Amino acid sequence: MHFHIITLFPESFDSYLNESILARAIKEKKIKVSFYNPRDFVTGKYKKVWPDGNVSKIVDDRPYGGGPGMIIRAEPVLKAVEKALKKIGEKKYKIINFVPSGTKFTTEYAKKAVKKYTDIIMLSGRYEGIDARVEKILKAEPLSIGDYVLTGGELPAMVLIDSMSRQIPGVLGKFESLEEERVSSAEFYTRPEVLEWKGKKHKVPKILLSGDHKKIEEWKKGK
Numbered sequence: 001m002h003f004h005i006i007t008l009f010p011e012s013f014d015s016y017l018n019e020s021i022l023a024r025a026i027k028e029k030k031i032k033v034s035f036y037n038p039r040d041f042v043t044g045k046y047k048k049v050w051p052d053g054n055v056s057k058i059v060d061d062r063p064y065g066g067g068p069g070m071i072i073r074a075e076p077v078l079k080a081v082e083k084a085l086k087k088i089g090e091k092k093y094k095i096i097n098f099v100p101s102g103t104k105f106t107t108e109y110a111k112k113a114v115k116k117y118t119d120i121i122m123l124s125g126r127y128e129g130i131d132a133r134v135e136k137i138l139k140a141e142p143l144s145i146g147d148y149v150l151t152g153g154e155l156p157a158m159v160l161i162d163s164m165s166r167q168i169p170g171v172l173g174k175f176e177s178l179e180e181e182r183v184s185s186a187e188f189y190t191r192p193e194v195l196e197w198k199g200k201k202h203k204v205p206k207i208l209l210s211g212d213h214k215k216i217e218e219w220k221k222g223k
Contacts, residue, residue, distance in 0.1 A: 010035035038076035069128035098153035102142030124153030
Protein backbone atom coordinates (compact mmCIF):
# COMPACT_ATOMS: atom_id res chain seq x y z
CA MET A 1 0.00 0.00 0.00
CA HIS A 2 1.29 3.42 -0.98
CA PHE A 3 -0.06 6.41 0.95
CA HIS A 4 0.20 9.81 -0.73
CA ILE A 5 -0.28 12.73 1.66
CA ILE A 6 -1.09 16.24 0.44
CA THR A 7 -0.08 18.46 3.36
CA LEU A 8 1.46 21.82 4.22
CA PHE A 9 3.24 20.21 7.17
CA PRO A 10 4.88 16.93 6.12
CA GLU A 11 7.35 17.12 9.02
CA SER A 12 4.46 16.64 11.47
CA PHE A 13 4.39 12.94 10.47
CA ASP A 14 8.05 12.25 11.28
CA SER A 15 7.87 11.05 14.87
CA TYR A 16 4.84 8.83 14.32
CA LEU A 17 6.10 7.11 11.18
CA ASN A 18 9.60 6.60 12.57
CA GLU A 19 8.49 4.49 15.53
CA SER A 20 7.31 0.94 16.24
CA ILE A 21 5.15 -1.05 13.81
CA LEU A 22 4.84 1.60 11.09
CA ALA A 23 8.58 2.24 10.99
CA ARG A 24 9.16 -1.49 10.58
CA ALA A 25 6.49 -1.74 7.87
CA ILE A 26 8.15 1.09 5.93
CA LYS A 27 11.60 -0.45 6.34
CA GLU A 28 10.33 -3.83 5.12
CA LYS A 29 8.52 -2.08 2.23
CA LYS A 30 5.11 -3.35 3.29
CA ILE A 31 3.90 0.25 3.06
CA LYS A 32 5.22 3.45 1.52
CA VAL A 33 4.40 7.04 2.43
CA SER A 34 4.99 9.99 0.07
CA PHE A 35 4.38 13.67 0.77
CA TYR A 36 3.38 16.51 -1.55
CA ASN A 37 3.43 20.06 -0.21
CA PRO A 38 1.06 22.43 -2.05
CA ARG A 39 3.54 25.25 -1.39
CA ASP A 40 5.88 23.60 -3.89
CA PHE A 41 3.27 24.16 -6.62
CA VAL A 42 2.54 27.85 -6.03
CA THR A 43 3.05 30.04 -9.11
CA GLY A 44 2.10 33.47 -10.48
CA LYS A 45 1.14 36.36 -8.22
CA TYR A 46 1.03 34.07 -5.17
CA LYS A 47 4.78 33.49 -5.39
CA LYS A 48 6.74 36.54 -4.31
CA VAL A 49 10.52 37.00 -4.14
CA TRP A 50 11.60 39.60 -1.57
CA PRO A 51 14.69 41.84 -1.88
CA ASP A 52 16.53 39.72 0.69
CA GLY A 53 16.06 36.63 -1.45
CA ASN A 54 13.33 35.01 0.63
CA VAL A 55 10.39 33.58 -1.26
CA SER A 56 6.77 33.70 -0.08
CA LYS A 57 4.50 30.99 -1.40
CA ILE A 58 0.92 31.81 -0.54
CA VAL A 59 -1.43 28.83 -0.61
CA ASP A 60 -4.52 30.43 0.94
CA ASP A 61 -6.88 33.32 0.26
CA ARG A 62 -10.03 34.93 1.69
CA PRO A 63 -13.32 33.06 1.30
CA TYR A 64 -15.95 34.31 -1.15
CA GLY A 65 -19.08 35.37 0.67
CA GLY A 66 -17.10 36.48 3.71
CA GLY A 67 -16.48 34.69 6.96
CA PRO A 68 -13.53 34.07 9.28
CA GLY A 69 -10.32 32.32 8.38
CA MET A 70 -8.65 31.54 5.09
CA ILE A 71 -9.25 28.87 2.44
CA ILE A 72 -6.53 26.79 0.78
CA ARG A 73 -6.61 27.60 -2.93
CA ALA A 74 -7.51 24.87 -5.41
CA GLU A 75 -4.64 25.19 -7.90
CA PRO A 76 -1.65 24.17 -5.72
CA VAL A 77 -3.61 21.25 -4.27
CA LEU A 78 -4.70 20.02 -7.70
CA LYS A 79 -1.12 20.24 -8.98
CA ALA A 80 0.13 18.29 -5.96
CA VAL A 81 -2.43 15.55 -6.59
CA GLU A 82 -1.52 15.55 -10.27
CA LYS A 83 2.08 14.75 -9.34
CA ALA A 84 0.90 11.91 -7.10
CA LEU A 85 -1.28 10.51 -9.89
CA LYS A 86 1.69 10.48 -12.27
CA LYS A 87 3.56 8.38 -9.74
CA ILE A 88 0.58 6.03 -9.32
CA GLY A 89 0.09 5.45 -13.04
CA GLU A 90 -2.43 2.73 -13.88
CA LYS A 91 -2.80 1.37 -10.35
CA LYS A 92 -6.08 1.39 -8.44
CA TYR A 93 -6.29 4.44 -6.20
CA LYS A 94 -8.71 6.37 -4.02
CA ILE A 95 -8.68 10.06 -3.11
CA ILE A 96 -9.88 11.08 0.35
CA ASN A 97 -10.69 14.55 1.67
CA PHE A 98 -10.90 14.93 5.43
CA VAL A 99 -13.96 16.89 6.58
CA PRO A 100 -16.00 16.57 9.83
CA SER A 101 -19.23 15.93 7.89
CA GLY A 102 -17.78 13.09 5.79
CA THR A 103 -18.35 9.34 5.89
CA LYS A 104 -17.27 7.91 9.24
CA PHE A 105 -14.04 5.94 9.08
CA THR A 106 -14.12 2.44 10.62
CA THR A 107 -11.97 -0.67 10.76
CA GLU A 108 -14.30 -2.26 8.23
CA TYR A 109 -13.65 0.68 5.89
CA ALA A 110 -9.91 0.13 6.33
CA LYS A 111 -10.18 -3.58 5.51
CA LYS A 112 -12.16 -2.96 2.33
CA ALA A 113 -9.85 -0.16 1.16
CA VAL A 114 -6.73 -2.29 1.57
CA LYS A 115 -8.27 -5.07 -0.53
CA LYS A 116 -9.55 -2.75 -3.24
CA TYR A 117 -6.77 -0.16 -3.70
CA THR A 118 -2.99 -0.08 -4.00
CA ASP A 119 -2.71 3.69 -3.47
CA ILE A 120 -4.54 6.13 -1.21
CA ILE A 121 -4.28 9.90 -1.72
CA MET A 122 -5.23 11.97 1.34
CA LEU A 123 -6.00 15.68 1.25
CA SER A 124 -4.96 17.13 4.60
CA GLY A 125 -6.50 20.58 4.72
CA ARG A 126 -5.69 23.45 7.09
CA TYR A 127 -7.21 26.77 8.12
CA GLU A 128 -10.92 26.74 7.15
CA GLY A 129 -10.36 23.95 4.64
CA ILE A 130 -9.68 23.43 0.94
CA ASP A 131 -11.59 25.12 -1.89
CA ALA A 132 -14.65 22.88 -2.40
CA ARG A 133 -13.98 22.62 -6.13
CA VAL A 134 -10.99 20.37 -5.43
CA GLU A 135 -13.20 17.63 -3.98
CA LYS A 136 -15.58 17.90 -6.93
CA ILE A 137 -12.89 17.92 -9.61
CA LEU A 138 -11.03 14.97 -8.12
CA LYS A 139 -14.20 13.10 -7.11
CA ALA A 140 -12.62 12.70 -3.70
CA GLU A 141 -14.57 10.98 -0.93
CA PRO A 142 -15.25 13.18 2.11
CA LEU A 143 -14.19 11.23 5.19
CA SER A 144 -14.28 11.89 8.92
CA ILE A 145 -12.60 10.15 11.86
CA GLY A 146 -15.12 11.55 14.35
CA ASP A 147 -17.69 14.17 15.26
CA TYR A 148 -15.25 16.92 16.10
CA VAL A 149 -13.19 19.58 14.37
CA LEU A 150 -9.38 19.41 14.20
CA THR A 151 -6.79 22.01 13.26
CA GLY A 152 -5.85 20.08 10.14
CA GLY A 153 -6.05 16.81 8.27
CA GLU A 154 -2.67 15.50 9.40
CA LEU A 155 -3.99 13.61 12.43
CA PRO A 156 -6.78 11.92 10.42
CA ALA A 157 -4.17 10.92 7.82
CA MET A 158 -2.06 9.30 10.53
CA VAL A 159 -5.12 7.45 11.82
CA LEU A 160 -5.83 6.03 8.36
CA ILE A 161 -2.20 5.06 7.76
CA ASP A 162 -2.11 3.24 11.10
CA SER A 163 -5.47 1.51 10.75
CA MET A 164 -5.03 0.48 7.12
CA SER A 165 -1.45 -0.70 7.62
CA ARG A 166 -2.64 -3.13 10.30
CA GLN A 167 -4.78 -4.85 7.66
CA ILE A 168 -1.82 -5.52 5.36
CA PRO A 169 -0.40 -9.07 5.65
CA GLY A 170 2.96 -9.12 7.39
CA VAL A 171 2.70 -5.69 9.03
CA LEU A 172 1.62 -7.11 12.38
CA GLY A 173 3.33 -9.96 14.18
CA LYS A 174 1.46 -13.26 14.62
CA PHE A 175 0.28 -12.48 18.13
CA GLU A 176 -0.84 -8.97 17.21
CA SER A 177 -2.63 -10.30 14.12
CA LEU A 178 -4.55 -12.76 16.30
CA GLU A 179 -5.58 -10.00 18.70
CA GLU A 180 -6.73 -7.84 15.78
CA GLU A 181 -9.44 -10.37 14.91
CA ARG A 182 -10.65 -10.99 18.44
CA VAL A 183 -13.52 -9.27 20.17
CA SER A 184 -11.73 -7.51 22.99
CA SER A 185 -13.16 -5.96 26.11
CA ALA A 186 -12.34 -2.46 27.22
CA GLU A 187 -10.72 -3.94 30.33
CA PHE A 188 -7.28 -5.56 30.45
CA TYR A 189 -5.27 -6.76 33.44
CA THR A 190 -1.74 -7.98 34.09
CA ARG A 191 0.48 -8.80 37.09
CA PRO A 192 0.24 -8.48 40.06
CA GLU A 193 -3.02 -10.27 40.79
CA VAL A 194 -3.66 -7.91 43.71
CA LEU A 195 -2.62 -4.29 43.27
CA GLU A 196 -2.22 -2.33 46.50
CA TRP A 197 -2.57 1.40 46.02
CA LYS A 198 -2.98 3.99 48.77
CA GLY A 199 -4.23 1.48 51.31
CA LYS A 200 -6.70 -0.24 49.02
CA LYS A 201 -6.49 -3.60 47.28
CA HIS A 202 -7.57 -3.83 43.63
CA LYS A 203 -8.01 -7.39 42.36
CA VAL A 204 -8.12 -8.94 38.91
CA PRO A 205 -11.66 -10.24 38.11
CA LYS A 206 -11.94 -13.88 39.19
CA ILE A 207 -13.22 -14.98 35.79
CA LEU A 208 -9.85 -14.09 34.21
CA LEU A 209 -8.09 -16.41 36.67
CA SER A 210 -10.47 -19.34 36.13
CA GLY A 211 -8.78 -20.86 33.09
CA ASP A 212 -12.21 -21.33 31.49
CA HIS A 213 -11.51 -19.74 28.11
CA LYS A 214 -15.10 -20.01 26.90
CA LYS A 215 -16.43 -18.06 29.88
CA ILE A 216 -13.55 -15.60 29.63
CA GLU A 217 -14.43 -14.82 26.00
CA GLU A 218 -18.09 -14.39 26.93
CA TRP A 219 -17.03 -12.00 29.72
CA LYS A 220 -14.94 -9.98 27.28
CA LYS A 221 -17.81 -9.70 24.80
CA GLY A 222 -20.00 -8.34 27.57
CA LYS A 223 -17.59 -5.54 28.35
